[in-house]
Amino acid sequence: MRLRKPWVLTLIIFGAISCCPAAEPGFVSIFDGKTLNGWSSDDMSYWSVEDGAIAGRGTKDIPYTRWLVWQGGEMGDFEFKLKFRLSGGTKENPANSGIQFRCIFNSVGTNGILSARTGYQADIALDPDWMGLLYSASRAVLAERGQKVVIDKIGGRRSEDIGDPAELYKLVNVNGWNDYHVIAMGNHFQAVINGHLMSEVIDGQTAKYCPTGWIGLQIEHGPPMEVHFKDIRLKKY
Numbered sequence: 001m002r003l004r005k006p007w008v009l010t011l012i013i014f015g016a017i018s019c020c021p022a023a024e025p026g027f028v029s030i031f032d033g034k035t036l037n038g039w040s041s042d043d044m045s046y047w048s049v050e051d052g053a054i055a056g057r058g059t060k061d062i063p064y065t066r067w068l069v070w071q072g073g074e075m076g077d078f079e080f081k082l083k084f085r086l087s088g089g090t091k092e093n094p095a096n097s098g099i100q101f102r103c104i105f106n107s108v109g110t111n112g113i114l115s116a117r118t119g120y121q122a123d124i125a126l127d128p129d130w131m132g133l134l135y136s137a138s139r140a141v142l143a144e145r146g147q148k149v150v151i152d153k154i155g156g157r158r159s160e161d162i163g164d165p166a167e168l169y170k171l172v173n174v175n176g177w178n179d180y181h182v183i184a185m186g187n188h189f190q191a192v193i194n195g196h197l198m199s200e201v202i203d204g205q206t207a208k209y210c211p212t213g214w215i216g217l218q219i220e221h222g223p224p225m226e227v228h229f230k231d232i233r234l235k236k237y
């Protein structure tokens with residue numbers, strides 16, 4: 001057998017490595033790219049799988065916020081990564097979604113509609129005021145984009161700037177795919193989009209802090225909209 005020249009073999013090996021992304025140590029896929037196995041909602045008609053992504057879609061006005069909840073159990077400390085793409089809504093009420101975490105979902109009403117009663121959310125929204133901020137189901141906005149907020153045990157807040165919100169918004173691909181990385185370690189939370197820290201919270205409020213809970217994906221109530229999620233990975237601690 002004729003051997004390849006050493007430099008040719010080197011190029012082949014380098015090409016094979018560069019075309020295949022390195023594995024992320026500790027991260028596991030929690031979406032198989034084909035089905036919604038392992039995910040659940042009170043109304044699955046809003047959710048489907050299209051071209052390897054979870055699609056959340058409202059074709060007419062959405063009367064209630066809808067949640068698709070991962071059934072892998074309550075999470076404490078973790079890192080969560082996915083790609084998202086958002087469209088729809090109106091100028092007055094742009095499309096809105098998010099990643100809910102450490103959440104307790106309750107079924108309310110005769111239809112058993114899921115409601116997020118506690119927990120946190122890393123926001124996804126076409127409204128530039130909301131994209132990338134950290135939110136609480138019981139306390140509203142915890143940190144705006146470009147802020148680090150420290151909350152004391154009785155709810156007092158101290159904030160510092162970690163970036164210009166307008167400049168951070170420019171790093172979001174509004175019309176295409178983006179990477180979202182949510183980090184929850186103890187009472188320290190970070191929302192990272194496309195590799196850039198958008199918002200950060202240290203939650204010391206004893207009565208409101210949530211140490212564990214479920215992970216869910218959101219369709220916000222309002223005008224018709226679409227959101228897609230893919231490459232969903234989780235690293236537990």
